[in-house]
Amino acid sequence: MIDKILDSPAAALAEVPDGATILIGGFGNAGMPSALLDALIAQGARNLTVVNNNAGNADAGLAALIAAKRVSKILCSFPRQTDSWHFDKAWRAGELELELVPQGTLAERLRAAGAGVGAFYTPTAFGTRLAEGKETRHINGRDYVLEYPIHGDYALIKADRADRWGNLAYRKTARNFGPIMAAAAKCTVAQVRQIVALGAIDPEHVVTPGIFVQRVVKVPALEGAA
Amino acid sequence: MKKLGRNQIAARVARDIPEGAYVNLGIGLPTLVANHIPGDREVILHSENGVLGIGPRPAPGREDEDLIDAGKSPVTLLAGGSYFHHADSFGMIRGGHIDICVLGAFQVAANGDIANWHTGEADAIPAVGGAMDLAAGAKQVFVTMEHLTKKGESKIVERCSYPLTGVGCVTRVYTDLAVIDIKADGLHLVEICAEGLSFEELQKLNGVALKYKAAV
Numbered sequence: 001m002i003d004k005i006l007d008s009p010a011a012a013l014a015e016v017p018d019g020a021t022i023l024i025g026g027f028g029n030a031g032m033p034s035a036l037l038d039a040l041i042a043q044g045a046r047n048l049t050v051v052n053n054n055a056g057n058a059d060a061g062l063a064a065l066i067a068a069k070r071v072s073k074i075l076c077s078f079p080r081q082t083d084s085w086h087f088d089k090a091w092r093a094g095e096l097e098l099e100l101v102p103q104g105t106l107a108e109r110l111r112a113a114g115a116g117v118g119a120f121y122t123p124t125a126f127g128t129r130l131a132e133g134k135e136t137r138h139i140n141g142r143d144y145v146l147e148y149p150i151h152g153d154y155a156l157i158k159a160d161r162a163d164r165w166g167n168l169a170y171r172k173t174a175r176n177f178g179p180i181m182a183a184a185a186k187c188t189v190a191q192v193r194q195i196v197a198l199g200a201i202d203p204e205h206v207v208t209p210g211i212f213v214q215r216v217v218k219v220p221a222l223e224g225a226a
Numbered sequence: 227m228k229k230l231g232r233n234q235i236a237a238r239v240a241r242d243i244p245e246g247a248y249v250n251l252g253i254g255l256p257t258l259v260a261n262h263i264p265g266d267r268e269v270i271l272h273s274e275n276g277v278l279g280i281g282p283r284p285a286p287g288r289e290d291e292d293l294i295d296a297g298k299s300p301v302t303l304l305a306g307g308s309y310f311h312h313a314d315s316f317g318m319i320r321g322g323h324i325d326i327c328v329l330g331a332f333q334v335a336a337n338g339d340i341a342n343w344h345t346g347e348a349d350a351i352p353a354v355g356g357a358m359d360l361a362a363g364a365k366q367v368f369v370t371m372e373h374l375t376k377k378g379e380s381k382i383v384e385r386c387s388y389p390l391t392g393v394g395c396v397t398r399v400y401t402d403l404a405v406i407d408i409k410a411d412g413l414h415l416v417e418i419c420a421e422g423l424s425f426e427e428l429q430k431l432n433g434v435a436l437k438y439k440a441a442v
Contacts, residue, residue, distance in 0.1 A: 027275045027276075027294075027298075027312075028275075028294055028298035029291050029294075030275070030291060030292050030293075030294050031292075077353070077354055077355050077356070078353040078354065078355040079351060079352075079353055080351040080352070080353035084351075087351075088351055091351060092349070098352075100352050100353075100354060102354050102355075102356070102357075102358040102359050103274060103312075103316065103354070103355050103356040103359060104274075104312075104315075104316030104319060104320055104356060104358075104359030104363075105358075105359070106312075107311075107312035107313040107315070107316050108313055108316060108317075108320075110312075110313070111313040122320065122362075123320065123362040123363065124320060124358045124359045124362045124363070125358045125362070126362065126393065127339075127390055127392070127393035128358060128389065128390045128391065128392070128393075129344075129389050129390075130354065130358065170309075171292045172277075172290065172292040172293040172303075172309055173273075173275050173276050173277050173292060173293055173294055173309060174292040175276055175309055175310070175311050176275050176276050176311065176312050177311070177312050178311065179311040179313075180311055180312060180313045207311075
């Protein structure tokens with residue numbers, strides 16, 4: 001019997017090695033897998049490459065991982081926030097490398113990884129300093145920049161409901177990076193509010209099919225709050 | 227001369243957003259545009275984080291942490307609205323499905339280049355978000371900004387000195403002084419908005435040459 005449900009975030013993340021690339025879902029608090037981030041902090045893996053839209057807020061989650069000097073590189077679109085002080089300090093001290101990626105290019109690079117696309121041309125950032133040094137190409141009257149996929153060793157995402165096959169349904173804008181990160185990682189761990197029986201998620205409403213999900217952990221809503 | 231305030235600029239932009247348009251509003255002044263779209267005009271607002279059909283701000287106490295816009299502010303969803311993941315959301319932008327995006331800017335050049343993400347200072351922490359995708363992908367890129375810097379220099383320039391967000395993409399600029407179209411042959415004044423400002427005075431402040439064909 002297939003059963004992807006594990007007892008705890010700690011059990012789901014026990015084998016994360018040093019140097020792993022971790023895709024972290026969420027945009028603001030919506031979709032942020034806070035319980036998985038807490039477990040990753042406790043787990044101790046170091047020298048991590050992290051992919052998230054931002055670079056941590058206040059003192060919890062990704063910000064705490066950066067404060068603990070566990071992140072050596074971050075790929076994101078918008079690190080600068082009013083409460084990104086841990087990232088700001090580490091970046092200014094040269095303790096972590098930043099690869100700034102336009103938000104849509106970040107999303108498409110993740111999608112490309114999950115879809116087996118080797119690289120793609122995008123018009124975004126052509127003629128700007130974020131395209132410096134990259135291959136470009138003129139196609140049908142427009143200029144494009146070549147971008148490569150972003151593969152993850154782990155994806156940590158948050159969904160609303162899951163079944164034991166790993167099928168996921170999300171809630172509102174908490175969906176954000178979840179589906180594309182799930183497909184882009186070798187091991188996707190989903191933190192969910194509720195686990196339901198097979199078939200209870202209408203097949204028409206499964207957003208991430210279980211083929212993209214390896215582990216599921218139930219985290220009741222209150223525990224999931226940052 | 228009486229310059230337009232932020233809400234007056236937003237109201238002027240709203241006049242140009244037609245029924246049925248799919249529109250993305252940037253953070254800051256562009257967000258105010260939503261407040262000025264007449265209630266009987268159906269305009270569908272998109273946000274990068276994965277939502278179409280954004281409604282008014284929720285009443286205090288009615289916020290939902292899972293329903294936010296790209297500025298991470300709580301929003302509501304209209305009947306007919308929808309949610310989707312980030313790659314689809316930016317596919318809508320990059321794929322040319324968004325009719326109009328409204329962005330703020332540090333500078334706009336006469337050839338339609340826009341600079342709005344980086345001051346160019348070496349120690350400034352960079353952050354770009356979806357600005358480059360919107361600049362490159364929306365069918366029309368409207369910019370709202372004050373016409374002059376605090377030092378009185380025009381933000382409409384021959385060539386941007388700040389790092390670019392996108393090249394040749396801005397179609398119309400709304401400032402506290404005027405509305406200006408950017409076309410292949412340069413800048414065209416649509417209208418002067420500041421009360422008591424003459425074309426000659428505006429031309430002097432703007433720096434870059436303006437074409438103007440008065441309505442007959």
